[in-house]
Amino acid sequence: MSRPIAIAPSVLPADFSALGQACIDLEKAGVDRMHWDVMDGVFVPNLTMGPGIIKSCRPHVDIPFEAHLMVVNPELLMHTYVEAGCDILTLQAESTIHLHRALDQVRQLGASPAVAINPGTPISAIEHVLDLVDMVLVMTVNPGFGGQSYIATMEPKVAELRALLDKRGLDVDIEVDGGISADTIAAATSAGANVFVSGSALFRYPSFAEGVTDLRAKAEAAQ
Numbered sequence: 001m002s003r004p005i006a007i008a009p010s011v012l013p014a015d016f017s018a019l020g021q022a023c024i025d026l027e028k029a030g031v032d033r034m035h036w037d038v039m040d041g042v043f044v045p046n047l048t049m050g051p052g053i054i055k056s057c058r059p060h061v062d063i064p065f066e067a068h069l070m071v072v073n074p075e076l077l078m079h080t081y082v083e084a085g086c087d088i089l090t091l092q093a094e095s096t097i098h099l100h101r102a103l104d105q106v107r108q109l110g111a112s113p114a115v116a117i118n119p120g121t122p123i124s125a126i127e128h129v130l131d132l133v134d135m136v137l138v139m140t141v142n143p144g145f146g147g148q149s150y151i152a153t154m155e156p157k158v159a160e161l162r163a164l165l166d167k168r169g170l171d172v173d174i175e176v177d178g179g180i181s182a183d184t185i186a187a188a189t190s191a192g193a194n195v196f197v198s199g200s201a202l203f204r205y206p207s208f209a210e211g212v213t214d215l216r217a218k219a220e221a222a223q
């Protein structure tokens, strides 16, 4: 049975002086969650947003918030993002030496744990934590920036992961993030992804509603 399609906009392309309004507009357009790209300038060569910004946007919308923590030692910061109102915390497998403990801590904090793997990281790096997470994020760009090109060679990785999760009977979503657009979402869906982060492509549509409708239709058609 197909897993539900979810569209998760990255707010990186948004006007950071009006993030609250962007959240309101995106919720109205029918997105399923907000994808907050948290970068610390160390794990990735870019610096974005702290929990305070997310906390200020939280009261304006009802949809779930996912914090994509592209930070070193996420254990030190995780609780602040849960306190800010994030429902899902996505940890990069490469960002902590105690990944198993950190993911368990996310669950203890009352949030939904997810694990992300960079394009160069094999599935074997997360096979012993798949039972701890509700979602795996397969990065389809090297993290740090929006507007990069989709790495199609990640599709076999998505397919291999889907097969492994199904074989183990694990109820886990697969999210893809980076270069997701009208041109790439169908192939990512066919490979086995069902949650889609889109930043620059979604913000390029004449309206968010048109983008969400188009991306969702293309994903559903490819399932």
Ligand code: DX5
Residues within 6 Å of the ligand: 010, 012, 035, 037, 068, 070, 141, 142, 143, 144, 145, 146, 147, 148, 177, 178, 179, 180, 197, 198, 199, 200, 201
């Ligand atoms: C990259 C971020 C992605 C990125 C997606 O480090 O994790 O969420 O912002 O942006 P687009 O859709 O423009 O590739």
Ligand code: ZN
Residues within 6 Å of the ligand: 010, 035, 036, 037, 068, 177, 197
């Ligand atoms: Zn992201």
